[in-house]
Structure formats: structure tokens, C-alpha cells
Amino acid sequence: xxxxxxxxxxxxxxxxxxxxxxxxxxxxxxxxxxxxxxxxxxxxxxxxxxxxxxxxxxxxxxxxxxxxxxxxxxxxxxxxxxxxxxxxxxxxxxxxxxxxxxxxxxxxxxxxxxxxxxxxxxxxxxxxxxxxxxxxxxxxxxxxxxxxxxxxxxxxxxxxxxxxxxxxxxxxxxxxxxxxxxxxxxxxxxxxxxxxxxxxxxxxxxxxxxxxxxxxxxxxxxxxxxxxxxxxxxxxxxxxxxxxxxxxxxxxxxxxxxxxxxxxxxxxxxxxxxxxxxxxxxxxxxxxxxxxxxxxxxxxxxxxxxxxxxxxxxxxxxxxxxxxxxxxxxxxxxxxxxxxxxxxxxxxxxxxxxxxxxxxxxxxxxxxxxxxxxxxxxxxxxxxxxxxxxxxxxxxxxxxxxxxxxxxxxxxxxxxxxxxxxxxxxxxxxxxxxxxxxxxxxxxxxxxxxxxxxxxxxxxxxxxxxxxxxxxxxxxxxxxxxxxxxxxxxxxxxxxxxxxxxxxxxx
Numbered sequence: 001x002x003x004x005x006x007x008x009x010x011x012x013x014x015x016x017x018x019x020x021x022x023x024x025x026x027x028x029x030x031x032x033x034x035x036x037x038x039x040x041x042x043x044x045x046x047x048x049x050x051x052x053x054x055x056x057x058x059x060x061x062x063x064x065x066x067x068x069x070x071x072x073x074x075x076x077x078x079x080x081x082x083x084x085x086x087x088x089x090x091x092x093x094x095x096x097x098x099x100x101x102x103x104x105x106x107x108x109x110x111x112x113x114x115x116x117x118x119x120x121x122x123x124x125x126x127x128x129x130x131x132x133x134x135x136x137x138x139x140x141x142x143x144x145x146x147x148x149x150x151x152x153x154x155x156x157x158x159x160x161x162x163x164x165x166x167x168x169x170x171x172x173x174x175x176x177x178x179x180x181x182x183x184x185x186x187x188x189x190x191x192x193x194x195x196x197x198x199x200x201x202x203x204x205x206x207x208x209x210x211x212x213x214x215x216x217x218x219x220x221x222x223x224x225x226x227x228x229x230x231x232x233x234x235x236x237x238x239x240x241x242x243x244x245x246x247x248x249x250x251x252x253x254x255x256x257x258x259x260x261x262x263x264x265x266x267x268x269x270x271x272x273x274x275x276x277x278x279x280x281x282x283x284x285x286x287x288x289x290x291x292x293x294x295x296x297x298x299x300x301x302x303x304x305x306x307x308x309x310x311x312x313x314x315x316x317x318x319x320x321x322x323x324x325x326x327x328x329x330x331x332x333x334x335x336x337x338x339x340x341x342x343x344x345x346x347x348x349x350x351x352x353x354x355x356x357x358x359x360x361x362x363x364x365x366x367x368x369x370x371x372x373x374x375x376x377x378x379x380x381x382x383x384x385x386x387x388x389x390x391x392x393x394x395x396x397x398x399x400x401x402x403x404x405x406x407x408x409x410x411x412x413x414x415x416x417x418x419x420x421x422x423x424x425x426x427x428x429x430x431x432x433x434x435x436x437x438x439x440x441x442x443x444x445x446x447x448x449x450x451x452x453x454x455x456x457x458x459x460x461x462x463x464x465x466x467x468x469x470x471x472x473x474x475x476x477x478x479x480x481x482x483x484x485x486x487x488x489x490x491x492x493x494x495x496x497x498x499x500x501x502x503x504x505x506x507x
Contacts, residue, residue, distance in 0.1 A: 004249055005214050006034035009178055014041045016113075016146040096123045101131065109138035113147050117154050117180070124154045129162040136163040145174040152188060153181035164191045169202040173211040182218040189223050200231050204238045209245030217254035225261035232266035236273060243275045252288035256297035264304075271304035279312055286316045295328055299340035310347035317344060318352040326359045333367050338374035342383040350390075357390035365398045372402035376410040381417035389426040400433035404441070411445050415455060424458040425467045432470040440477055447482040456485060461493045468498035476506035 007030045008023075014037060015023040029037055103111075112135060117124060132155060139148050152160065152175060167175065172192060176185055189196070203212030216227050231238055246255045259270055275281055289298035302313065317325065332341045345353055361367055368391075375384040388399060403411070418427035431442040449455055459467070468490065475483055483502055490499035 003034060004030070005177075005210060005217075005251060005254065007032070007037060008210065009214070010034045010037035010041065013038075013146055013150075013178060094126065096120075097126045097128075101128070105131075105134035105138045108135050109142070109144075109147075112139065112151070113144065115150075117150050124151055125156055127155075127159070129156075129159040132159040133162050133166060136166050140166060140171060145171065146178055149175045149178035150180055152179050153184040157187065157191075160188065161191055164188075169195060169198045170206055170208060172199055173203055173208045173215065176218070177211040177214045185215065185218050186220045186223055189219060196227060197230050197234065200227065200238065201234060204234075204241045209242060210249060212242070213245060213249065213251050213254050216258045217251075221261055224258050225263070228258040228262040229266045232262060232269045236269075239270060239273050240275060243270075243273055243281070247275070247281060247284065250284065252285050253292045253294055256285070256288055256294040256301075260297040260300045262300075267301060268304045271301055271309075277306065277309055282309060282312050283316070286313060290316070290320075290328075295331055296335050296337065299332060299335070299337045302340040302343055305343075307347065310343055314344050314347035314349075314352070318348060318355070322355070322359060325356060326361050329356070329359060329361050329367075333361070333370055336370070336374075338371055339378045339380060342371075342375065342380050342387065345387040346383040353387060354390040357387055358392065362391060363395060368395060368398045369402050369405075372399065372406070376406050376414070379413055379417075381414045382421055385418060385421060385423035385426050388430070389423050396430055396433050399430045400438065403430055404434050404438035408441075408445060411442060412449070415442075415446060415449065416451060419451070419455040419458040421458075424455075425464050428467050429470060432474055436477065439474055443474075443478050443482065447479040452482075452485065456489045459486075459489050459493060461495070463493070468495055468501075472498065472501035472504075475502055475504070478502075 011026040011029050012023040014029070015021075015026050020026065108131070115124075136148060139145075148171075155163075164172075172188075172195070176188065179185065192199070199215070200212060203209050203215075216224060216231075219227065231242055242255075246252060259267055262270065270276065276285075285298060285301075289295045302310070305313070317328070320328065329341065332338065345356060348356065356362070371384060371387070375381055391399070403414075406414070414427060418424045432439060434442065446452070446455060471478070471486060478486065487499045487502040490496075490502060
């Protein structure tokens, strides 16, 4: 939950304690930390309850001396809700529940407003579900979501299940937003799974996005994913409303964990919204990702961004120092997110990409293996080859070993993509750096290609000498028909010496 949203929730609860009808009157406190506001509220509550503690204990003891019905009458007509709330923490829970059963819901609701759940959790947990529902109805009639929110974490599931149907979708949002113990939100959500779409729609229709964003941010990963997918499934209008609310609240640190939990279709729908493509929005997202520790939550979104958006992210990443950039790469590698890092590398300028490729982490064999395996798994050769090309020569033997571990289909895909790009020399150089068995395997695959003409056409007059020389050195391993075609291509490219070398007796 963002600091701004937390502060808003805390000032709302403090306003209730101080009997201030408009929480905005305490807006000046929003500059304080939410923890500070909550601490002040709890200290004020303690002061109110502890100032007459001894007298309250004597009153509580007196309730044992008379029948329950008389205690109830005295509570309602003589003590009133404020005194009853003060005494409640000193009364035996079973006795307190018996007295509560004899009191009308209206009076119990007024008393609940004054109660401190920290002191009366045992009583609240023992109240029958039917009575909880009656009090909930009365509190809703008063639009008192603050009081309801304070008890969600202490009432048993049976009572929650009974009370949930009384709450409308907007009520659920408001109660969830103000809850003391956010860990209880997942328990509450489990009781309303069939209503979640309505809850998100209500957040949009009734301008309750602050409460909705808090809900998205506060639940566990599984529920976060479900809510994110539901929001995306409700259409562009709802997604636009969510994005605008997040922008207004600067709550990207709340939304990024949600987007990272979405399925691919939902995340794509989110990335395609016009607002997400704005540079100012991308800047805000990057600020949250890089400055607030949500880098790994950003990366799943990357694979769905357009080239222009990727360029903005790549430029921002390139502004980082070598140490910072290396740490971000390390985090992505540990999380297995090279499928997101490769598009960013492709979007970098050649200078920035070579700087990234020169980082110490990019000389780690395990990292290079992760790059190649991810590239093969997701068929990202067009994005990976420019990064591979920028790696230092010392990485070539490791990459050659990784290439040798690929399946035939994966190798063929790499060769085809390389043939259609400007990086054919990169792949050929790595392939020829393999051991004899690995080279033979690659050469056999090339020889059997249906698109052999396309591969040969990728060898041009500008192809580096090292590629032609490498082919000459392994000419004994090249199948005869392929070696003939390569020599002919060398002639066409004006590489007479290379053609002669390829035709020379392999022996």
C-alpha cells in the first residue's frame, strides 16, 4: 500500500476517534508517516481508556452482582454506550456476551463505535453470528465503515460469512481500505469470490479507486493476480480509470506488483492502453521500479511494450552507473527474467549495449547459459544476437558450449534468424568455436536447411574476415555440397581468397 493511501486511511480513523465528521480536516497530517499517525491514534485511545481504569474495574465487578437482564438495562439506561465501551475490557467475555444478547442492535452499534478491539477481542470473537449481522446492518445504516473495519480481523469466519451479504460492493471496498489488519483481506476475499468483478466495477463507477488500489495492493499474490485479471477483463474504460487513479495518487509502487501477477493477455491489454505509452507515465513507472525496489515487478510488463516505449526504458536504464546496472542485471538473472532483459538490451544504443555486455556479470558462465537457454526457449534470437555480438571475445568459448546444448530445432531457429539479420557473423563465429562434434552438428543442420539460399545470401562482402577464415579452417568438416556453395558465395562477394581456401583440398 502506498504511503499516501496509508496516511489517508489513518487520518480517516483518527477523525472518527476525535469525532471529526470530515476526515479532510486532518489532511495536514498526511505529511507525516502513516505509522506516526497510527501511533498517535493508539496512544490517544489508550489515554481515553486508561484514565479511569480503576473505576471501570469496579463497575465491571458490579455487573457480577446482578442478573444479566438488570445489567443490560443499567448499561442501556444508566451507563450509555461510551461508559459501556470503557467497561467492556474489564468484564468477563462470557458475561459480556450474555449482556450484549439482551441489548438492542442500535445500542450495541453505538457501543461498538467506542470499543477498542485490542482490549475486547475475546468478547467480539464470542458474539453470535446473528448478533454480528444485526450490528453490521445498523453500522451500515450509519455509513460507519470505520467501526466495521476495526472488527474484521477479530470476528470469526462464521460471523464474517454471515455478515458479508449485508455489505454492498462499495461497502466492501471502504471496509477493506480502513482495516487495521490487512492480512485479513485474503480471508474476506475468499468469502466474496463471486463478487470481485462487481467490486472492481464499483471502484470505477463510484470513483473509489483509492480504495480499489489499496485492495489490489494489500492482498496476497494469488488474489492480486485474480483481481488484476478481472480488472483487465472489464475492458479498456476500467483499465484507463485505474491507470489515471494510480497516476493521480502516484501509486505505481502499488500497481506494479499487480501487473506483474497478471496473466499474459491481461498484461498485454494493460500495456496497450494509451496512457501507459506516454513518456511521463513510463517515467513514473521507472521511478517506482528503480527507486522503490519494484524492478522485478516491472520486467514482466517489458515484453508487451512497443519499441518506442522500450527505448525510453532502455535510455533510463543506461543512465545508471555500472555498479547499479550490474545489480539490476543480476536481479533479473536470479529471477529468470532474461526474456524481459533482452528486449531492453535490443532497444539500447550500440554504445549502451556494449557497456552492458562488458559488465563483470556478463562474463559469468551461468549468466551466459541463462541468456542462451532463455533465448532458445522464447525464440528471442533477433533480440539476443545484438547483445551476444557486443560481448567480449572471452565469452565466445562459453557461448559455443551453450550453443552445443541446444536442440536441433532451436539451432535451426537461431540460424534462420541470424540469416535474416545483421548478426550472421556472430552466430557463425560462435558455432565454429565449438568442439568438432558440435561444429559437425551445426554444419549438418545448415547443409540440410530448406532456406539454405537465404543463409548464403546473409554472407556479404562486408562479412568479417574472421568468419571466412573460420570456414576455411574447418573446411574438412563441411559437407561437400555445402562447401561448394560457400565457395561460390565467396566468389559472388568478391572474396576470391576465401573461395580458393574453401576449394582447397581439405587433406
